[in-house]
Amino acid sequence: MAYEIKLEHRNAQIEVLNRAGNKVVIAVDDRKYELDIVMVEKGVYSILYNGHSYNIELIEGETSKEYIVNTFARSFEAEIIDAETKYQQSRKLGTDAEGDNDISSPMPGKVVKIPVKVGDPVVSGQTLIVVEAMKMQSEFKATADRTVREILVSEGDTVNAHQVMMKLEESA
Amino acid sequence: MAYEIKLEHRNAQIEVLNRAGNKVVIAVDDRKYELDIVMVEKGVYSILYNGHSYNIELIEGETSKEYIVNTFARSFEAEIIDAETKYQQSRKLGTDAEGDNDISSPMPGKVVKIPVKVGDPVVSGQTLIVVEAMKMQSEFKATADRTVREILVSEGDTVNAHQVMMKLEESA
């Protein structure tokens, strides 16, 4: 069965043609690889292909279909695309603007300042919330002119990574 | 509920009197400990007791009730004793001699020589089987005068740790 995998910019078709233990014959787009792949440590794969030794580290993302992949050269975000994912993506597409209106922090931290309040009109570039982690403050700014619809945290709160802290809406 | 734990030579009574998160009040024989215990890595515990910082590493044995415990000073074998264990121990006691008659290797290895055959009488100290691991040969010898009842491996075989390789019986 062929799957689709998204590796940042790229969408690749992938299919296992044959597999016996470590030995796998696999097609990625129009390229066919005969290789030896084995998990050596939790989340760490060793691949031998055509004499070359590759080490790939995986961290599972928020769902079992999402990964952060580290190669020697760089780090990628990857996602397994199946029917369910496609359906969700199509839903998401329609509401894309809404996603942009959620303000969340990429890292855990502590809310130190919220210089706006619900109902405030804000302009692109205006600071909405300041989060501190590891003695450094990060300012989260509006990327477009909007109105503050909802504030979900208070000053002094601890937030997790990717937690939505504030919701904006298009100004009336 | 009080349990019994065997730590090599010692049998200790143990009971959790109170537990809230890391903080545990626990009685071992007639001593009461108020301590802070937390698993920091898989199988690695940090215990703070009376200001002292203890690091204890556990490896599960062949059953979930058996452990190898490493303290700073030394390594122990430990076992949780419950009704089931006691019953098995009492059964074992009756057939203790039989256990002694099983020849097994403490480590994985390869059988390189079996200088005896089924039916042979053997005397205490006589070599029964030679196993090689990591370029070193270990000889397994009879600890009493016996007869070879059964040989379960052949020369060239690979054996796992604790696999029974030969059975002896009391000479007729």
Place this chain on the structure above:
Amino acid sequence: MIRKVLVANRGEIAVRVMRSCRELGLITVGVYSEADRKAMHIRYADEAYLIGPAPSRESYLNIDNIIEAAKKSGADAIHPGYGFLSENAAFSERCKQEGIIFIGPSAHSISTMGDKITARQTMTNAGVPVVPGTEKIRDEQQALEFAHQVGVPIMIKASAGGGGKGMRLVKDMDDLLPSFRTAKSEALNAFGDDSVYIEKYIESPHHIEFQILADRHGNVIHLFERECSIQRRHQKVIEETPSPLMTPELREEMGKFAVAATKAVNYEGAGTIEFIVSDSLEYYFLEMNTRLQVEHPVTERVVGVDLVKEQINIANGLPLAMKQEDLKQTGHAIQCRIYAEDPDHNFIPHPGVVTHITVPLGLGVRYDGYVYEGYEIPMHYDPLISKLISWGKTRAESIARMRRALYEYKITGVKTNIKFLEKIMDVPDFIEGRYNTHFIENNSDRLLSPKLCGTECEDMAIIACFIDYLDKIEKVQPQKFTEEFASTWKDFGRKRSVLRL
């Protein structure tokens, strides 16, 4: 003699200090905040005491709680590490009052060097060159006069400051007064004190510091220089010794001034004299750090001393075991600071759980760290994860070894600057030793561009994800859905028997 040492710190430096204590046969006492129960320094210490909640000011900066832990444990000395209370004169004084040895300088030395204007004055009196500048500026008139006297560029700095706050660079005479006013108001906000002073600004500065050791008996030696010019927003990133800029004559001259500066404040312990050096090798005293520096390992490797052990010997009142003429730099050492931060997103700090770590090892590599697999790096403290130190017979070998070590170093779970550092090792200006504090700024395009991963490399990444995903669903997905219900009960039985409860 010191018998038991409380280390009033956390992270890599707490572990590093305890290692030397252990080698000396001393008992170590760790202290921890509520966020640090699982921290490595607590696992490493012989004894451990809780000193308060996660925020530093309630724990690692809480003098009362630390003194209480020292008394409870019977520690006879406190090592402050760096940061936190290490340059706090009140803490040094309090230890003295409580009869606990503070492994560091006296309150007097700390406060003299802590106030930049007093420090400048002391240095000037001792004949140590300082950047042409003023004392506390009285009024705008004085600011104008000085600016006209030395010419632009000039730098306005907060007297009580540090870390870039209350600082203003003036390149144009017209900007002087507006900048002066902003600096004063920033200083007031940041430090509760609006005093500022003005200095001549060195255009292409190198940051070079000298390590010193001073005992109670008046002996002072320096352990040569460290080059610390690779900085990002005034944060050091890479340090090395010897400095590629240094000549033997300059080293001897600056070393003598470092010793004179140290003597001028009756200093006792390990310390650092920081200089600012221009491209044309003019140098000026900048400040003194009255503690162990983050970058002390490069000196340890090249000079062959354990600076923490020297600190403890000095605190024990012993005379220095080495004389200046015994000391020699052998080979070359480089240190990289590994931070939990995301270079692709403006170096935002990145706390989180370390899921996997591979530490670089082998010949010529030293690793000072504190995180382990499964450890959650807390959000409350510094993002420094570890320090990687490479040594080589030559600077070229030291760079090659650092490149190799960074290649081996793998941390998953949190973002780090490892690949950013790897790229620095390949920048010609770095390789040739031609750099000043503008290095990262000047090379930012190159340093921030992603490394190439070609089609085959990308395909391997895709394949690994896919195989992992297939094996994962294999494990949880039943062979046949219809058999599922019936087999679940059996599965439970099996699981029980495997566990043999």
Place this chain on the structure above:
Amino acid sequence: MIRKVLVANRGEIAVRVMRSCRELGLITVGVYSEADRKAMHIRYADEAYLIGPAPSRESYLNIDNIIEAAKKSGADAIHPGYGFLSENAAFSERCKQEGIIFIGPSAHSISTMGDKITARQTMTNAGVPVVPGTEKIRDEQQALEFAHQVGVPIMIKASAGGGGKGMRLVKDMDDLLPSFRTAKSEALNAFGDDSVYIEKYIESPHHIEFQILADRHGNVIHLFERECSIQRRHQKVIEETPSPLMTPELREEMGKFAVAATKAVNYEGAGTIEFIVSDSLEYYFLEMNTRLQVEHPVTERVVGVDLVKEQINIANGLPLAMKQEDLKQTGHAIQCRIYAEDPDHNFIPHPGVVTHITVPLGLGVRYDGYVYEGYEIPMHYDPLISKLISWGKTRAESIARMRRALYEYKITGVKTNIKFLEKIMDVPDFIEGRYNTHFIENNSDRLLSPKLCGTECEDMAIIACFIDYLDKIEKVQPQKFTEEFASTWKDFGRKRSVLRL
């Protein structure tokens, strides 16, 4: 110039060689047996080729397969490491024939030094002192004559031998002939050759070796000595440099002989001249190891060279970059060999899965290893897991640091000799440097007795087991048995949704 190096080895030495290759910018090729697919050297290498089944003679000793891998990969050089084919003259010759650079000496040097009797003769001709002894013994009459001439104790040794096989110590003249006959028959069984020779036996021997480097242009230098007398059944356990026994005069004298011995066989590459030294400092040539030694890191640390890089430079035909007078020993280094073995059960080797590992780090500690968490140490090869090297300004600091490093070093899953080594660090004879090859035997009671773990320590072990057990049953045991059947189906649904398949 060498561009791509195949490392014909496994374990820590393969990784160690590849590290230096990487620092030199060379491409590395690993080879592996079927038991080694997950081995670290394969993960570390740029390229990797399978060379056969698990048994060494079908893979790591299979010259044809290794040469084939070299050709397939386009490697222009082969580094043999130590052990396996490193001292195999036929392999060196074969590489030459195939146009592949063998990073090591010529077949001629290897065979001259490989045959003990030829080696003795070559050394005698070169004026290097050898232990008084015979050539191959013709008959029992000759054995008796020699024994009477030098007196007991004497040692009978197999000409083709090594590792203690075919060796017999004779302390009483009456035992001579019986021992002679047993030695011959053992030699025949072990090596297919019953030739033996006899040597004077040194009663309290020290095993001291000199590291040498020789280039193609006739330059030979020595990098001082290594003391290797801490042995168990002729297996080295701990090595150090400088030797506590050495004097500057003796070092110079022995070093000159080491260089002379090397020149006598037109040697090229890195090698070791082993001497046996008596308590009264009489020394005799023992043998030459025509390869890198397991204990080479102590020399690297104290002399400040990378011996693998030197080997590669020599193989490239470059002249040595160092002269004898440039070299200096700085400080003191000790190496401990960590074996997977069980000291409590007669040091039986202990292959198995490494479940957890904590590596010692920090100032002055080098760790050369290859195992990782989850790795299964195979039963087919050497039990050496890693080497721990400590450096200190003085021997005392080096010992203190090794004690600290061994304390930090934790491996669970397989048994190791770590605690055994820790105890050696506390034996007065070791601390004072008064030891010879009988050290372990003489101190075995102390070294094999368990360390004390008092009641509190035992109780903590018991508590950790108990808490772990309780938490484990908590996880699998259902709250109420009767609810089990009904809830299992729900659990399955939950599990699925967590995985979001």
